[in-house]
Amino acid sequence: MSGKKRGRSSLSHTNKVDQDDQYNHHPRHHQDMELRRGPWTLEEDTLLIHYIACHGEGRWNLLARCSGLKRTGKSCRLRWLNYLKPDIKRGNLSPEEQLLILELHSKWGNRWSRIAQYLPGRTDNEIKNYWRTRVQKQARQLKIDANSASFRDAIRCYWMPRMLEKTSNIPQSVQLTNNSMAAAPAPAAIDLLQPLHDQDPPHDHLSYFQPIILQRHADQITASSGLNGSSTLQVPNLPEFSSSCSMDDIHGGGIDFNPFLIENINAFGSGAWVNPDPMAASALVASNINPASDYTDGLWSMDQLYGMLKSYMDMDVEYSMFPFSTDSASTELM
DNA sequence: AATTGACTCAACCGCCCTATT
DNA sequence: TAATAGGGCGGTTGAGTCAAT
Numbered sequence: 001m002s003g004k005k006r007g008r009s010s011l012s013h014t015n016k017v018d019q020d021d022q023y024n025h026h027p028r029h030h031q032d033m034e035l036r037r038g039p040w041t042l043e044e045d046t047l048l049i050h051y052i053a054c055h056g057e058g059r060w061n062l063l064a065r066c067s068g069l070k071r072t073g074k075s076c077r078l079r080w081l082n083y084l085k086p087d088i089k090r091g092n093l094s095p096e097e098q099l100l101i102l103e104l105h106s107k108w109g110n111r112w113s114r115i116a117q118y119l120p121g122r123t124d125n126e127i128k129n130y131w132r133t134r135v136q137k138q139a140r141q142l143k144i145d146a147n148s149a150s151f152r153d154a155i156r157c158y159w160m161p162r163m164l165e166k167t168s169n170i171p172q173s174v175q176l177t178n179n180s181m182a183a184a185p186a187p188a189a190i191d192l193l194q195p196l197h198d199q200d201p202p203h204d205h206l207s208y209f210q211p212i213i214l215q216r217h218a219d220q221i222t223a224s225s226g227l228n229g230s231s232t233l234q235v236p237n238l239p240e241f242s243s244s245c246s247m248d249d250i251h252g253g254g255i256d257f258n259p260f261l262i263e264n265i266n267a268f269g270s271g272a273w274v275n276p277d278p279m280a281a282s283a284l285v286a287s288n289i290n291p292a293s294d295y296t297d298g299l300w301s302m303d304q305l306y307g308m309l310k311s312y313m314d315m316d317v318e319y320s321m322f323p324f325s326t327d328s329a330s331t332e333l334m
Numbered sequence: 335a336a337t338t339g340a341c342t343c344a345a346c347c348g349c350c351c352t353a354t355t
Numbered sequence: 356t357a358a359t360a361g362g363g364c365g366g367t368t369g370a371g372t373c374a375a376t
Contacts (some may be wrong), residue, residue, distance in 0.1 A: 061361065129343050153369060
Protein backbone atom coordinates (compact mmCIF):
# COMPACT_ATOMS: atom_id res chain seq x y z
CA MET A 1 0.00 0.00 0.00
CA SER A 2 1.34 3.32 -0.96
CA GLY A 3 -0.68 5.59 1.23
CA LYS A 4 -2.36 7.07 -1.78
CA LYS A 5 -4.72 9.91 -1.12
CA ARG A 6 -8.07 8.24 -1.05
CA GLY A 7 -11.39 8.50 0.55
CA ARG A 8 -15.01 8.60 -0.16
CA SER A 9 -15.15 12.31 -0.23
CA SER A 10 -12.55 14.90 -0.96
CA LEU A 11 -14.47 17.51 0.96
CA SER A 12 -12.15 19.85 2.71
CA HIS A 13 -15.05 21.73 4.16
CA THR A 14 -17.25 20.52 6.94
CA ASN A 15 -20.47 18.73 6.38
CA LYS A 16 -23.49 17.82 8.40
CA VAL A 17 -23.59 14.17 9.25
CA ASP A 18 -26.52 12.23 7.93
CA GLN A 19 -29.17 12.43 10.59
CA ASP A 20 -30.16 8.83 9.91
CA ASP A 21 -26.81 7.76 11.23
CA GLN A 22 -26.38 6.50 14.75
CA TYR A 23 -25.30 9.91 15.92
CA ASN A 24 -28.82 11.11 16.05
CA HIS A 25 -28.50 9.47 19.45
CA HIS A 26 -26.92 12.76 20.44
CA PRO A 27 -29.21 15.30 18.85
CA ARG A 28 -28.39 18.09 21.22
CA HIS A 29 -24.70 17.70 20.70
CA HIS A 30 -24.60 17.15 16.98
CA GLN A 31 -27.64 18.90 15.68
CA ASP A 32 -25.94 22.19 15.08
CA MET A 33 -22.37 21.04 15.02
CA GLU A 34 -20.56 20.95 11.75
CA LEU A 35 -18.69 17.67 11.45
CA ARG A 36 -15.84 16.92 9.14
CA ARG A 37 -16.00 14.05 6.70
CA GLY A 38 -13.69 12.63 4.11
CA PRO A 39 -9.94 12.06 4.29
CA TRP A 40 -8.18 12.65 7.58
CA THR A 41 -5.49 15.27 7.90
CA LEU A 42 -2.17 14.94 9.65
CA GLU A 43 -3.41 17.21 12.42
CA GLU A 44 -6.48 15.09 12.98
CA ASP A 45 -4.45 11.91 13.08
CA THR A 46 -2.07 13.43 15.58
CA LEU A 47 -4.94 14.60 17.72
CA LEU A 48 -6.59 11.20 17.68
CA ILE A 49 -3.39 9.33 18.47
CA HIS A 50 -2.56 11.72 21.25
CA TYR A 51 -5.97 11.33 22.80
CA ILE A 52 -5.87 7.54 22.62
CA ALA A 53 -2.35 7.52 24.04
CA CYS A 54 -3.65 9.42 27.03
CA HIS A 55 -7.07 7.87 27.50
CA GLY A 56 -6.99 4.56 25.70
CA GLU A 57 -9.30 3.09 23.09
CA GLY A 58 -13.05 2.85 23.35
CA ARG A 59 -15.83 5.24 24.27
CA TRP A 60 -15.59 6.67 20.82
CA ASN A 61 -18.37 9.20 21.11
CA LEU A 62 -16.84 10.60 24.24
CA LEU A 63 -13.51 10.70 22.45
CA ALA A 64 -15.08 12.55 19.56
CA ARG A 65 -16.58 15.12 21.92
CA CYS A 66 -13.54 15.64 24.12
CA SER A 67 -10.63 15.32 21.74
CA GLY A 68 -11.38 18.45 19.77
CA LEU A 69 -11.89 16.43 16.60
CA LYS A 70 -14.86 17.51 14.57
CA ARG A 71 -15.53 13.93 13.68
CA THR A 72 -18.08 11.35 14.68
CA GLY A 73 -17.12 8.69 17.17
CA LYS A 74 -17.64 6.10 14.53
CA SER A 75 -15.31 7.88 12.16
CA CYS A 76 -12.65 8.10 14.88
CA ARG A 77 -12.99 4.43 15.65
CA LEU A 78 -12.69 3.50 12.01
CA ARG A 79 -9.67 5.69 11.46
CA TRP A 80 -7.92 4.21 14.44
CA LEU A 81 -8.75 0.57 13.80
CA ASN A 82 -8.19 0.58 10.06
CA TYR A 83 -5.29 2.93 9.70
CA LEU A 84 -3.57 4.37 12.75
CA LYS A 85 -3.39 1.47 15.16
CA PRO A 86 0.30 0.71 15.53
CA ASP A 87 0.20 -3.01 14.87
CA ILE A 88 -1.48 -2.66 11.51
CA LYS A 89 0.48 -4.21 8.69
CA ARG A 90 0.88 -2.33 5.47
CA GLY A 91 1.48 -3.73 2.05
CA ASN A 92 0.33 -6.66 0.00
CA LEU A 93 -0.93 -9.77 1.65
CA SER A 94 1.64 -12.52 1.83
CA PRO A 95 0.89 -15.89 0.22
CA GLU A 96 0.42 -17.31 3.68
CA GLU A 97 -2.11 -14.65 4.52
CA GLN A 98 -3.90 -15.17 1.23
CA LEU A 99 -4.05 -18.86 1.93
CA LEU A 100 -5.56 -18.26 5.31
CA ILE A 101 -8.15 -15.87 3.92
CA LEU A 102 -9.16 -18.31 1.22
CA GLU A 103 -9.42 -21.11 3.73
CA LEU A 104 -11.29 -19.17 6.37
CA HIS A 105 -13.64 -17.63 3.85
CA SER A 106 -14.50 -21.07 2.57
CA LYS A 107 -15.44 -21.95 6.14
CA TRP A 108 -17.15 -18.81 7.32
CA GLY A 109 -18.14 -16.81 4.27
CA ASN A 110 -18.13 -13.02 4.54
CA ARG A 111 -17.39 -12.94 8.25
CA TRP A 112 -14.60 -10.46 7.71
CA SER A 113 -14.01 -9.48 11.28
CA ARG A 114 -13.85 -13.10 12.32
CA ILE A 115 -11.40 -13.87 9.54
CA ALA A 116 -9.35 -10.83 10.49
CA GLN A 117 -8.90 -12.23 13.99
CA TYR A 118 -6.64 -14.86 12.52
CA LEU A 119 -4.55 -12.43 10.51
CA PRO A 120 -2.76 -10.25 13.03
CA GLY A 121 -2.33 -6.73 11.82
CA ARG A 122 -4.85 -7.06 9.04
CA THR A 123 -8.20 -5.33 9.25
CA ASP A 124 -11.55 -6.71 8.28
CA ASN A 125 -11.82 -3.86 5.81
CA GLU A 126 -8.57 -4.82 4.12
CA ILE A 127 -9.54 -8.46 3.89
CA LYS A 128 -12.94 -7.53 2.56
CA ASN A 129 -11.36 -5.33 -0.08
CA TYR A 130 -8.93 -8.07 -1.00
CA TRP A 131 -11.73 -10.53 -1.46
CA ARG A 132 -13.89 -8.22 -3.49
CA THR A 133 -11.18 -6.82 -5.74
CA ARG A 134 -8.95 -9.83 -6.25
CA VAL A 135 -10.80 -13.03 -5.56
CA GLN A 136 -14.13 -11.98 -6.99
CA LYS A 137 -12.36 -10.59 -10.00
CA GLN A 138 -10.89 -13.99 -10.70
CA ALA A 139 -14.27 -15.61 -10.26
CA ARG A 140 -15.71 -13.17 -12.76
CA GLN A 141 -12.99 -13.99 -15.24
CA LEU A 142 -13.69 -17.66 -14.78
CA LYS A 143 -17.36 -16.91 -15.23
CA ILE A 144 -18.33 -18.66 -12.03
CA ASP A 145 -19.89 -17.43 -8.84
CA ALA A 146 -17.30 -16.59 -6.19
CA ASN A 147 -19.58 -18.13 -3.58
CA SER A 148 -20.23 -21.27 -5.54
CA ALA A 149 -19.04 -24.70 -4.54
CA SER A 150 -17.09 -25.06 -7.76
CA PHE A 151 -15.11 -21.92 -7.05
CA ARG A 152 -14.40 -23.07 -3.51
CA ASP A 153 -13.29 -26.39 -4.90
CA ALA A 154 -11.03 -24.64 -7.38
CA ILE A 155 -9.47 -22.71 -4.54
CA ARG A 156 -9.07 -25.73 -2.31
CA CYS A 157 -7.89 -28.20 -4.89
CA TYR A 158 -5.76 -26.08 -7.19
CA TRP A 159 -4.94 -22.70 -5.82
CA MET A 160 -4.15 -23.55 -2.21
CA PRO A 161 -1.71 -26.35 -2.98
CA ARG A 162 -0.03 -24.03 -5.43
CA MET A 163 0.23 -21.33 -2.81
CA LEU A 164 1.75 -23.82 -0.44
CA GLU A 165 4.31 -24.73 -3.03
CA LYS A 166 5.14 -21.10 -3.52
CA THR A 167 5.52 -20.30 0.13
CA SER A 168 7.90 -23.17 0.58
CA ASN A 169 9.88 -22.26 -2.54
CA ILE A 170 10.78 -18.73 -1.56
CA PRO A 171 14.46 -18.87 -0.62
CA GLN A 172 15.02 -18.13 3.04
CA SER A 173 17.66 -15.59 2.15
CA VAL A 174 15.17 -13.41 0.38
CA GLN A 175 12.10 -13.92 2.49
CA LEU A 176 10.91 -10.84 4.26
CA THR A 177 10.64 -11.34 7.94
CA ASN A 178 9.49 -7.80 8.55
CA ASN A 179 5.86 -7.96 7.62
CA SER A 180 5.11 -4.29 7.58
CA MET A 181 5.58 -3.87 3.86
CA ALA A 182 5.14 -6.55 1.30
CA ALA A 183 6.51 -4.10 -1.22
CA ALA A 184 9.97 -4.10 0.19
CA PRO A 185 10.71 -0.84 1.94
CA ALA A 186 14.02 0.87 1.62
CA PRO A 187 16.33 0.26 4.59
CA ALA A 188 15.51 3.65 6.03
CA ALA A 189 11.86 2.82 5.88
CA ILE A 190 12.47 -0.43 7.69
CA ASP A 191 14.22 1.52 10.42
CA LEU A 192 11.35 3.92 10.55
CA LEU A 193 8.74 1.23 10.85
CA GLN A 194 10.67 -1.09 13.08
CA PRO A 195 9.06 0.13 16.28
CA LEU A 196 5.73 -1.03 14.94
CA HIS A 197 6.67 -4.62 15.33
CA ASP A 198 9.84 -5.11 17.25
CA GLN A 199 9.66 -2.82 20.20
CA ASP A 200 7.30 -1.83 22.90
CA PRO A 201 6.03 1.69 22.57
CA PRO A 202 8.07 4.13 24.60
CA HIS A 203 6.33 6.16 27.23
CA ASP A 204 6.36 9.18 24.97
CA HIS A 205 3.61 8.01 22.69
CA LEU A 206 3.71 10.97 20.38
CA SER A 207 7.35 10.56 19.57
CA TYR A 208 6.68 6.92 19.03
CA PHE A 209 3.83 7.45 16.60
CA GLN A 210 4.89 10.60 14.86
CA PRO A 211 7.33 9.04 12.38
CA ILE A 212 4.67 6.57 11.39
CA ILE A 213 2.05 9.20 10.79
CA LEU A 214 4.52 11.36 8.95
CA GLN A 215 5.50 8.45 6.77
CA ARG A 216 1.92 7.67 5.88
CA HIS A 217 1.03 11.26 5.15
CA ALA A 218 4.23 11.66 3.18
CA ASP A 219 3.19 8.71 1.08
CA GLN A 220 -0.08 10.43 0.40
CA ILE A 221 1.54 13.70 -0.49
CA THR A 222 4.11 11.98 -2.65
CA ALA A 223 1.47 9.98 -4.44
CA SER A 224 -0.74 12.95 -5.12
CA SER A 225 1.97 15.41 -6.07
CA GLY A 226 4.18 13.12 -8.10
CA LEU A 227 7.16 14.25 -6.10
CA ASN A 228 9.72 11.94 -4.66
CA GLY A 229 9.05 11.70 -0.96
CA SER A 230 12.64 11.16 0.00
CA SER A 231 13.77 14.40 -1.56
CA THR A 232 10.94 16.59 -0.44
CA LEU A 233 10.06 15.29 2.96
CA GLN A 234 13.10 13.40 4.09
CA VAL A 235 11.27 10.14 4.15
CA PRO A 236 12.06 7.10 2.07
CA ASN A 237 10.32 6.40 -1.18
CA LEU A 238 8.70 3.01 -1.04
CA PRO A 239 8.82 0.89 -4.15
CA GLU A 240 5.68 -0.83 -5.19
CA PHE A 241 4.71 -3.37 -7.76
CA SER A 242 1.79 -3.19 -10.06
CA SER A 243 -0.95 -5.19 -8.53
CA SER A 244 -2.91 -6.80 -11.24
CA CYS A 245 -2.01 -9.05 -14.08
CA SER A 246 -4.38 -11.28 -15.94
CA MET A 247 -3.84 -13.32 -19.03
CA ASP A 248 -5.14 -10.39 -21.02
CA ASP A 249 -2.52 -8.20 -19.45
CA ILE A 250 0.22 -10.61 -20.29
CA HIS A 251 -0.56 -11.66 -23.80
CA GLY A 252 -2.90 -8.94 -24.91
CA GLY A 253 -5.46 -11.53 -25.90
CA GLY A 254 -8.85 -12.40 -24.57
CA ILE A 255 -9.78 -15.82 -23.33
CA ASP A 256 -13.14 -17.35 -23.46
CA PHE A 257 -13.27 -20.82 -22.09
CA ASN A 258 -13.95 -22.29 -18.71
CA PRO A 259 -10.94 -24.08 -17.24
CA PHE A 260 -13.17 -26.27 -15.15
CA LEU A 261 -14.52 -28.04 -18.19
CA ILE A 262 -12.53 -31.16 -18.82
CA GLU A 263 -12.43 -30.67 -22.59
CA ASN A 264 -10.85 -27.31 -22.11
CA ILE A 265 -8.25 -28.72 -19.76
CA ASN A 266 -7.39 -31.39 -22.30
CA ALA A 267 -7.21 -28.84 -25.04
CA PHE A 268 -4.81 -26.68 -23.10
CA GLY A 269 -1.27 -26.82 -24.38
CA SER A 270 1.86 -27.57 -22.44
CA GLY A 271 3.16 -24.03 -22.21
CA ALA A 272 2.17 -23.36 -18.64
CA TRP A 273 3.28 -19.94 -17.68
CA VAL A 274 4.09 -19.52 -14.05
CA ASN A 275 4.44 -16.19 -12.41
CA PRO A 276 6.00 -15.81 -8.98
CA ASP A 277 4.16 -13.94 -6.31
CA PRO A 278 4.79 -10.31 -5.33
CA MET A 279 6.16 -11.30 -1.97
CA ALA A 280 9.04 -13.04 -3.63
CA ALA A 281 9.44 -10.15 -6.04
CA SER A 282 9.62 -7.71 -3.17
CA ALA A 283 12.08 -9.88 -1.41
CA LEU A 284 14.26 -9.93 -4.49
CA VAL A 285 14.28 -6.18 -4.53
CA ALA A 286 15.16 -6.16 -0.87
CA SER A 287 18.16 -8.30 -1.64
CA ASN A 288 19.15 -6.22 -4.68
CA ILE A 289 18.32 -8.97 -7.09
CA ASN A 290 16.73 -7.66 -10.23
CA PRO A 291 13.23 -9.04 -10.36
CA ALA A 292 12.02 -10.55 -13.58
CA SER A 293 9.31 -8.74 -15.41
CA ASP A 294 6.81 -11.48 -14.84
CA TYR A 295 5.91 -10.77 -11.27
CA THR A 296 2.28 -10.13 -10.72
CA ASP A 297 -0.12 -9.94 -7.86
CA GLY A 298 -0.74 -12.57 -5.27
CA LEU A 299 -3.61 -14.26 -6.97
CA TRP A 300 -3.33 -16.52 -9.92
CA SER A 301 -3.34 -15.50 -13.51
CA MET A 302 -5.53 -17.45 -15.87
CA ASP A 303 -2.48 -19.09 -17.41
CA GLN A 304 -1.32 -20.18 -14.01
CA LEU A 305 -4.60 -21.78 -13.26
CA TYR A 306 -4.74 -23.66 -16.53
CA GLY A 307 -1.15 -24.66 -16.06
CA MET A 308 -1.65 -26.04 -12.62
CA LEU A 309 -4.83 -27.82 -13.62
CA LYS A 310 -3.02 -29.48 -16.47
CA SER A 311 0.03 -30.42 -14.47
CA TYR A 312 -1.94 -31.77 -11.56
CA MET A 313 -4.03 -33.86 -13.87
CA ASP A 314 -0.87 -35.15 -15.52
CA MET A 315 0.49 -36.11 -12.13
CA ASP A 316 -2.80 -37.70 -11.10
CA VAL A 317 -2.37 -36.32 -7.61
CA GLU A 318 -5.03 -36.59 -4.96
CA TYR A 319 -5.37 -33.07 -3.65
CA SER A 320 -7.90 -33.68 -0.98
CA MET A 321 -4.91 -34.53 1.17
CA PHE A 322 -2.93 -31.34 0.92
CA PRO A 323 -1.46 -30.22 4.22
CA PHE A 324 -3.63 -27.18 4.75
CA SER A 325 -6.72 -29.31 5.01
CA THR A 326 -9.97 -27.94 6.27
CA ASP A 327 -9.96 -30.46 9.05
CA SER A 328 -6.62 -29.56 10.54
CA ALA A 329 -7.20 -25.85 10.11
CA SER A 330 -10.63 -25.91 11.64
CA THR A 331 -9.47 -27.97 14.57
CA GLU A 332 -6.73 -25.50 15.24
CA LEU A 333 -8.78 -22.40 14.71
CA MET A 334 -12.02 -23.19 16.38
C1' DA B 335 -0.56 15.02 -24.50
C1' DA B 336 -5.21 13.98 -23.60
C1' DT B 337 -8.79 10.82 -22.73
C1' DT B 338 -10.88 6.82 -20.94
C1' DG B 339 -11.89 2.98 -18.26
C1' DA B 340 -10.56 -0.34 -14.79
C1' DC B 341 -8.95 -0.80 -10.37
C1' DT B 342 -7.92 0.12 -5.40
C1' DC B 343 -9.09 1.06 -0.85
C1' DA B 344 -10.23 4.66 2.75
C1' DA B 345 -14.30 6.17 4.36
C1' DC B 346 -19.10 6.09 4.92
C1' DC B 347 -23.88 3.94 5.51
C1' DG B 348 -27.28 1.58 7.84
C1' DC B 349 -28.54 -2.21 10.40
C1' DC B 350 -27.95 -4.93 14.35
C1' DC B 351 -26.54 -6.41 19.01
C1' DT B 352 -25.33 -5.54 23.74
C1' DA B 353 -24.90 -2.80 27.85
C1' DT B 354 -26.74 0.57 30.69
C1' DT B 355 -30.22 3.30 32.86
C1' DT C 356 -39.40 -4.10 30.48
C1' DA C 357 -38.50 -0.27 27.52
C1' DA C 358 -35.67 3.27 25.93
C1' DT C 359 -31.32 4.89 24.87
C1' DA C 360 -26.34 4.89 24.01
C1' DG C 361 -22.31 2.78 22.32
C1' DG C 362 -20.05 -0.02 19.38
C1' DG C 363 -19.42 -3.68 15.72
C1' DC C 364 -20.30 -5.56 11.30
C1' DG C 365 -21.02 -6.27 6.31
C1' DG C 366 -22.06 -3.75 2.26
C1' DT C 367 -21.30 0.21 -0.67
C1' DT C 368 -19.36 4.38 -2.58
C1' DG C 369 -16.41 7.31 -5.08
C1' DA C 370 -11.83 9.95 -5.36
C1' DG C 371 -7.44 9.05 -6.84
C1' DT C 372 -4.30 6.35 -9.65
C1' DC C 373 -2.54 4.12 -13.53
C1' DA C 374 -2.33 1.68 -17.79
C1' DA C 375 -4.14 1.46 -22.30
C1' DT C 376 -5.55 3.85 -26.29
